[in-house]
Each structure stands twice: as structure tokens, then as C-alpha cells.
Amino acid sequence: MNNERGIVNDGAYGPFIHDSPFIIHHSQFIMLTFPENSVTAVILGNMQDAGLPHAGCTCGRCMAAFDDPSRVQYAACLGIVDRRRNAELRGEGAEGRRERARVYLIDATPDIKFQLNLLAGALGPHPQRANRLRQPDGIFLTHAHMGHIGGLPQLSKEAMFVNGLPVYATPTLCDLLQQTSLWSPLVAELDFRPMPGGASVDLGEGLAVTAVPVPHRDEWGVGTVAFHIQGPSKSLLYLPDIDAWEQWPDAENRLGSVDTALVDASFYNPDELGGRAPVAHPLVTDTIARFGHLADRLVLTHFNHTNPVLDAGSAAETAVRRAGFRMARTGQMFIL
Template identity: 60%
Template sequence: MFRLPQNHVTAVVLGIMQDGGLPHAGCRCARCEGAFADPARAEYVACLGLVDNREKETAVYLFDATPDIKYQLNLLAGVLDGHPTRPEAAAWPPRRSPYRLRQPDGIFLTHAHMGHIGGLPQLGPEAMAITQLPIYASRELGHMLLENALWQPLVDNLRIVPLVAGQTVDLAADVSVTAVPVPHRDEWGAGTFAFLIQGPERRLLYLPDIDDWAQWPEAEAILSSVDVALVDASFYSSDELGGRAPVAHPLIPDTLARFAHLPTQLVLTHLNHTNPVLNEGSAARTAVIQSGVHITFTGQQFPL
């Protein structure tokens, strides 16, 4: 559970890994073996929280619903205080159950891949049992969720808020989220968004997945326009998968070469379990640090 500053808008990192997390299913590499043997060495799938605790009722949003969502919600237990026992009651403060967290105020989905929507079933009647939870997603992804018969008991309790490219959602008078389309493999035609979060004082870009910076001509202009950018850093080198599959993400050295000179605080996230920057003292990690770029960690906070 994290401590967050009072009377602030804060983005907080709730996970740093590619969709499969650490340890990775079926993997016997030293890094995964270590995490299987010692859960303290495990890392959650990439996720960002946004907390606005300036009002008497704290507003809490997630960016992506990962397979680790139950742990990530628990990290926010200090702001997701007890679940209302009588949500229809008009009295303030509402009665709270000390044994349950309340649901977040909304979840923004970047795209349809497993690591970004795989936690949604945990919100259904078999587990958290949310009620009319706002889900902000592309129109196509929203339609996919609503038409998925396997998830029908869940989606009946979701309130899909369809987004189009460039659309801004106002969360408060001085807090907003804008959907920014980025190129990423798209098996269902549902698209991929990065999210530009505008706070009272600072702007943050959350971009956990992209195929190639060269396919996104607006990259440098958009990254230059924000104070902090958390970007896709899945792989350091193209040989990490041993030829088993193509590396359909920008390599970290390319990201550094393109953007390390920007005044933006550049932060690497969405790391594959094969990525050598996960190793303290590795040559790859040292190269990133020496470039002035940051490697994120669960619990890192960005005041906005």
C-alpha cells in the first residue's frame, strides 16, 4: 500500500512489466526462476494509477486492467477506502465496509492485448463485483467487450465510454485525459491509444506499447510537449527472444538515440522478462542510466 501526498494529483506506477509479468508463464530463465522461488522478486504487469485526493472523496483511475489487477488495487488500498455498504444512501459520509475496497472511478484501456484487459474478469460477480464501472476505450474495443458472451455477467456492470482519437475526457476542472492513437499490432481493428494526462501543473504521457517510433511521425513533437513520458521499453536487443518471435517494439537503444536529448523526463516501462535492464549493474541498465533516461519501478510517483 502506497503513501501518496495529500491535496495533490499524482500518477503512480503500479507495474512495470510486459503483458506476461515476472515471472513469465512457462519460462525457466534465471530471472523467472528467481521470481518463482522468491515472490519478492516478482514484478507486476505495466499499469498506471491516477489519484486526485483534493476533494473529500478521492478520485482514483487506472490505466489498463492487467492480469495483476487485484494486487494493483491493493497497492491503492489507502485511497480506495471501504466499499459503500449502501451505495444508494444520500447521507455523507456513506457507510463503509472495512473488509472491501471500493471500485475505482474508471479504467482507461490502451488496447485489446492480454496484459491490458486481462484483469477485467477479476472485476466481475465472481470476484470484486463492480457496479457500472466506467471503462474508457476505443469504440471498437468497447464493442468487443460488450459482444463477448463469456464476459457477459461482467460487461453488464461496465459502463463503456467510447473514445475516438484526440478525444479529451475531463476528470476535474484542471485534470483531463486525451486519447492519442499510436501504431501497434492490431489483430481486431480495435486500435491502440497512448494517454496524455493533463494535471493542474504538469503533463504526463503514458505509452506502454508501440511498434516502431518511425511509424509515428508525431512522436518527437508529442514527447516534447509533456513533462514526463512513460514509454514502451519491452526489449533492449533484437536477440532476446532467440529467434522464436519477431521483436515488434522499439529497442531501448533506438529510443535513447531518438529522445534522450529531449527536456522531457523520459521513463522506461513495459519491460519484457528477458530485458537485461532488469538486472542491477548490467551493461544495459548502466547505459540507460548514463543517458539520463529513467527506468521506472512500482511505486514511482509523478506529481501532476
């Protein structure tokens, strides 16, 4: 059913009005469609690495999601869809030349199979395999934590079976994946392209992605990056993980230099961890206090399942909204 108002049932958030009317519903399956002749960034997930529900959790939010699939939320992920005519790749079809979009993912999450299906309309059918989607044109990895690389095994021959799929990551992360024997069958099907901090990948016709180093816990010494995406008209910074704003002196300049910044909002306050040791992420309250003057361009993402902003109408969600900040919603689009 074509939803002309673009209303999405995004689970714990309840219905919201989408930025543009490009949502098609099929029961629990949502296919996204994208405006022609445009580059679009789209949110494919907004949760911390483990998503919602969280494995082994019996909190109210997680139990509600176990009971009601419409409340499930995917791990944080961003898609980039380029539907410009002069940038599209072309192939032969029964009706002559057919156009298709170029599609990229930022991070390969444990929910990647669902996130790829959100992009089914943009990916289109596989050119040789019946009942299969075409593989994306590239994946950019921010870092090595499980919510950001945990979907890579879904690309192996046991699942999607990609071939020569470009994967952009820091040189040390590329090395780690290639040198870990557990990954060796998958590595043969991927085309690793090292992307040091500060490096840019030109995706053509005014679309470029630049790796921006950020401080984040780094058990393997492979680094963490945000990605600055420069489109033909607008720019976006994707920053799902950072330890603390004060550890990144360039934070205000970076956030203030883009049209939209999707930023780490894992925890609202320190009371969420139930006595566990603090986890290195900036609190939403701190982000609001520091960057209230940038509220019109900041979008909060990467929510932990404990975060009270997930509850519509809660004091936390109300405080975020009144401060002028937006919260990432699956399906939300930004024209670049």
C-alpha cells in the first residue's frame, strides 16, 4: 500500500510523519523508495549495536519488542542512494537499457539482511540470480565493534554470497579482518579498500565520503572514524560512536560545518546501567547542553535499549524535543 503521507510505524517511537512521501508498506515489511535525480541519505537503524530488543533483556521496552515485531528497532546504519541520471550505472534489460541507483551502506550491522530489504527497490534484482537482490555498491565501516561489522558474515556464500564487494575501512581494520582466519572464506569475496583518517572516496558527480578520526574505545588498535558525506547540494556527518565530546577538540567545528550531523546518543543519563561501570559515550544531556545552538542540524542516533528518550512523551523525550533536537527514525531521509 502506498502511503502518501509517509507515515511510518517505527515501533517504540509510535507513528511519525516522514520527511518525504517515499514509503511503501507490506505488512511488517517496509520498502523505501527514493526521489529521482537526487542523492539521498537514509536512516536504516537507530539503535546501539544490539538493537531492540536486546539479547537476554527482560526490561519493558525489550519485552514489548519481543511480543510485538512492529516495535523492533535495528542497529544504527545509514544508507546512501544515488538516483541521478548522469551518475547511474546502466544494464541491458528486456525493454532496452535500464537504469539503477548506486547504493552504499555505512556499517554492516547484525540487522543487515533487514536493512538491505529496506533498500530492495533501490538495489533491484540480481542480474544473474533469480529471487535475489543485487549487492550494494560498497560498504563503509566506522570501526570494529560488533554492531558495525557483525553483519559481514551475512555477505558470505552461506547467505547473500557477494562477489568483489568494495569495503572501505581504516587500513588497520582491513588488515585485522583479512588476517583473522575465521573471516578468511568471507574475505575472499570482499574487495578491501583501506581508507586512512582524512582520506576521501570520490563516488562521482559531486558525491564524496571522507573518513574523520574520532576518539572511541579501541580494543584492537584499528581506530574509529565518522564519515563526512558531501553531496552535490548538502553535507552530512555520520558519527554513531564517540567516547566524550571533550576528547575531540574539533567537535564543534565539525558539527557546525555540515547541514546535518547524526550523533551518538547511546545514553540519556548515568542511571541507565543498573550499577554497571560507566560506558564511554556522551550523555544526551551533555550533548544538549554543549550544542544547543546547533540543535537545528543535530539528529540523535545509536540509542541504547535503556535510553528513556525511546518512550514517547517521557520526560527525557520531551526535554530533547523542547531543546530543538531531532531523534533518528528508521526511514528518515536527507537529500544531499
